[in-house]
Amino acid sequence: MLPPLFKKIIQFFDNFPEIGPRQAWRLFFWFVKQDKKFKETFLESLKALIENLNFCKYCNFPIINDEICEICKDPKRNKSTLCIVARETDLITIENLKKYRGVYYVIGGLLLPFEEKEYVKENLIKLKKRFEEDKNIKEVILALPFTKEAEPLKKEVIKIVEKFNVKIRGLKKGIPTGGEIEFIDPETLKEALEL
Numbered sequence: 723m724l725p726p727l728f729k730k731i732i733q734f735f736d737n738f739p740e741i742g743p744r745q746a747w748r749l750f751f752w753f754v755k756q757d758k759k760f761k762e763t764f765l766e767s768l769k770a771l772i773e774n775l776n777f778c779k780y781c782n783f784p785i786i787n788d789e790i791c792e793i794c795k796d797p798k799r800n801k802s803t804l805c806i807v808a809r810e811t812d813l814i815t816i817e818n819l820k821k822y823r824g825v826y827y828v829i830g831g832l833l834l835p836f837e838e839k840e841y842v843k844e845n846l847i848k849l850k851k852r853f854e855e856d857k858n859i860k861e862v863i864l865a866l867p868f869t870k871e872a873e874p875l876k877k878e879v880i881k882i883v884e885k886f887n888v889k890i891r892g893l894k895k896g897i898p899t900g901g902e903i904e905f906i907d908p909e910t911l912k913e914a915l916e917l
């Protein structure tokens with residue numbers, strides 16, 4: 723019943739995280755009803771993003787037309803403290819606390835048994851390299867989600883960090899398991915990460 727092009731685009735939406743098939747259909751039928759200008763601007767923005775997108779060579783945060791992000795470039799940031807986060811949104815949550823003045827490392831996802839994410843593995847290899855090359859790092863704040871799913875990643879990160887002479891912070895208990903960084907209230911999060 724549906725033209726192949728419709729199906730193809732719905733399939734794209736279906737691949738988005740946390741979007742199920744039903745929602746993919748809904749998004750598609752919502753999108754087709756928007757005016758032409760909206761669709762064209764959306765497409766142009768996506769195109770510009772694809773053409774100019776880069777990832778910070780130090781922390782992996784996505785950036786446009788640059789090699790290094792604003793945070794890693796900032797001379798006022800304390801380069802001896804590295805906060806390791808799983809997701810980009812966790813970095814934003816911690817930045818919004820306006821308490822942390824060190825730099826970050828974004829892994830980009832979790833290590834999940836049924837999901838092979840090459841970039842997660844690559845970023846873990848890169849993390850090890852970062853410690854080998856950057857002798858300024860004296861301290862690590864482990865800001866990974868307090869969830870069961872994040873455990874394999876946490877173990878792997880600790881295994882890497884432990885090989886180097888750095889202090890690890892943020893391992894304090896007291897946060898109930900199940901806590902995603904973005905849903906923990908600011909005060910509890912500051913305390914958990916010892917900021």
Ligand SMILES: [Zn+2]
Pocket residue numbers: 778779780781782783790791792793794795
């Ligand atoms: Zn950066």
